[in-house]
Each structure stands twice: as structure tokens, then as C-alpha cells.
Amino acid sequence: MSIKENYQTIKNQLPDPIQLVAVSKTHPVSAIEEVYGFGQRVFGENKVQELMEKSPLLPKDIQWHLIGHLQTNKVKYIAPFIDTIQSVDSEKLLAEINKEAGKNNRVINVLLQVKIAAEDTKFGLEIQEAKHIFQQYLEGKFPHIEMTGLMGMATFTDDEQQVTQEFLTLKELFDELNQLKPLKTLSMGMSDDFPIAIECGANSVRVGSAIFGRRDYSK
Numbered sequence: 001m002s003i004k005e006n007y008q009t010i011k012n013q014l015p016d017p018i019q020l021v022a023v024s025k026t027h028p029v030s031a032i033e034e035v036y037g038f039g040q041r042v043f044g045e046n047k048v049q050e051l052m053e054k055s056p057l058l059p060k061d062i063q064w065h066l067i068g069h070l071q072t073n074k075v076k077y078i079a080p081f082i083d084t085i086q087s088v089d090s091e092k093l094l095a096e097i098n099k100e101a102g103k104n105n106r107v108i109n110v111l112l113q114v115k116i117a118a119e120d121t122k123f124g125l126e127i128q129e130a131k132h133i134f135q136q137y138l139e140g141k142f143p144h145i146e147m148t149g150l151m152g153m154a155t156f157t158d159d160e161q162q163v164t165q166e167f168l169t170l171k172e173l174f175d176e177l178n179q180l181k182p183l184k185t186l187s188m189g190m191s192d193d194f195p196i197a198i199e200c201g202a203n204s205v206r207v208g209s210a211i212f213g214r215r216d217y218s219k
Contacts, residue, residue: 003031006211007038014205018198019185021065021086023208025050029057031212036062044086044206048074055081067151067206069123072096076103084109086151086187086206089123091133094142101144108144111151111187114173116166118155127173134177149185149204150174154193163193167200174201 001009007022014020024032025046032043032054041061045051046068055064063083070087078085079100088094088110101108112133115124125133130150137147152170154163167188174186189197191210198205 003034003212004038006213007035007040010207010210013195015198017203019204021067021187021204021206022211023067023190023206024054024212025068025208027208027212029054032058032062035211042083044208048077051082052077065206075100079106079108080104082108084111084148084185086111087113087123089113089115089125091129091136094133094137094145098142098144106144107146109146109148111149111185112147113151114170116152116154116170118162118166124152127169130173131177134180138181147181147183149183149187150177151185151187153190154188154197156192160196163196164200167197167202171201 010020019042021042021044022035022040023044036059042063042065044065044067051064051066065084065086066078066082067086070085070093072093075096085097085108097108097110112130113124114130115126137145150170150173154166157163170188171186174183177183185204186202187204187206188200188202189205191207194205194207
């Protein structure tokens with residue numbers, strides 16, 4: 001199928017008001033422009049360098065989400081324009097984002113990335129760490145941050161029961177923190193598992209290959 005057909009297929013599966021983050025990593029500017037032309041405005045990138053190369057070439061009203069692991073020394077490059085950093089996996093990183101946001105007279109949206117998968121390769125905060133950081137945020141430690149929610153990745157497995165349980169774990173934490181401060185974004189689910197994520201309460205999904213096709217993994 002074409003990118004347009006893929007995009008419409010995904011959009012037709014998303015009930016309102018679920019946010020679609022079109023994951024454009026490793027795909028060319030031309031493909032992003034095509035999806036932009038369908039009305040999509042929220043795009044996700046994994047790597048700072050790739051984001052820095054693409055963003056100047058594309059419309060200014062795109063809301064860029066950084067969804068990959070972010071090193072503290074690279075925050076300064078995206079702080080002037082990034083809409084949301086979904087992959088905050090340490091207090092040190094959050095402090096750096098707060099600092100660079102302040103330098104740019106901005107408030108940057110962030111999601112705490114929580115480790116829910118059984119795989120060791122996944123980044124993310126332990127649940128107790130996430131609660132601790134959230135409490136510090138509530139106490140005003142990060143004035144240039146707007147903590148809008150949580151993000152998580154389930155284990156890459158065909159075991160739907162395991163995936164469901166992992167997503168429900170994150171939903172439970174989201175509900176708990178939401179009692180302390182209203183949160184708006186629970187980012188769960190990718191091309192292979194977003195329908196399960198939605199059933200478990202996700203209101204934002206990150207879909208790449210199901211829209212753009214297979215990626216060039218050599219990049």
C-alpha cells in the first residue's frame with residue numbers, strides 16, 4: 001500500500017481523541033512532507049542529529065516529539081524548538097532539560113519514560129523512581145518543565161497477555177499520578193501493538209513502519 005493508504009488505515013483505527021505521533025525516523029523529508037499534506041502535524045524522531053537535519057527543511061507548525069534515548073549533552077540542540085521529549089529516563093536528564101528550557105525562555109513538555117518491559121535493552125525509570133521525580137516536580141523543582149504524562153514500551157513478543165499486563169502497569173501508575181496533578185498524555189503502543197495499548201488506556205500512540213513502510217536500518 002502507499003503511504004497515503006497506510007496513513008488512512010491507521011487513522012481509521014484510532015478513536016477520537018487519541019493522538020497519533022507519526023514516527024519518521026530514518027525516513028526522508030519528502031515522506032514527512034507527504035504525511036504532513038494529509039493533515040498530520042505531530043512527528044516523532046529518535047535521534048537528535050537526524051531531527052536537527054530535518055526540522056529546518058520542514059514546516060514550522062510541526063510538533064516534534066523526541067522519542068528515543070536522549071543524552072544530556074545533546075539537550076541544548078533541541079531545546080529551542082522541541083515540543084515534547086517523551087523519553088525522560090533520569091532525574092539528571094530532566095534537570096538538564098529544565099536548564100536548557102530556561103536558557104531559551106521556554107517551557108518544554110516532557111513525559112517520564114517508565115520501564116515496563118521485561119527486556120533489559122529498554123530504557124526507562126523504575127516505578128518508584130518515577131514517583132520520586134514526579135513528587136519533586138510537584139514541589140516546583142523544575143519550573144521550565146511541563147510534565148504532561150508517561151511513556152512506555154512493552155516487550156517485543158507475540159504474547160498479548162504479557163503486553164497487556166505491561167501496558168496496564170503503566171496505566172495504573174498514570175492514574176495514581178493523575179490524582180496528584182492532572183496529566184493528559186499516556187503514550188503507549190507502536191505499529192505492532194497500538195490496538196492493545198488503546199484498549200489499556202493509551203491516548204497517544206507512536207506509529208512509524210505501519211505508515212512509512214520498513215525503515216533503512218543502516219542509518
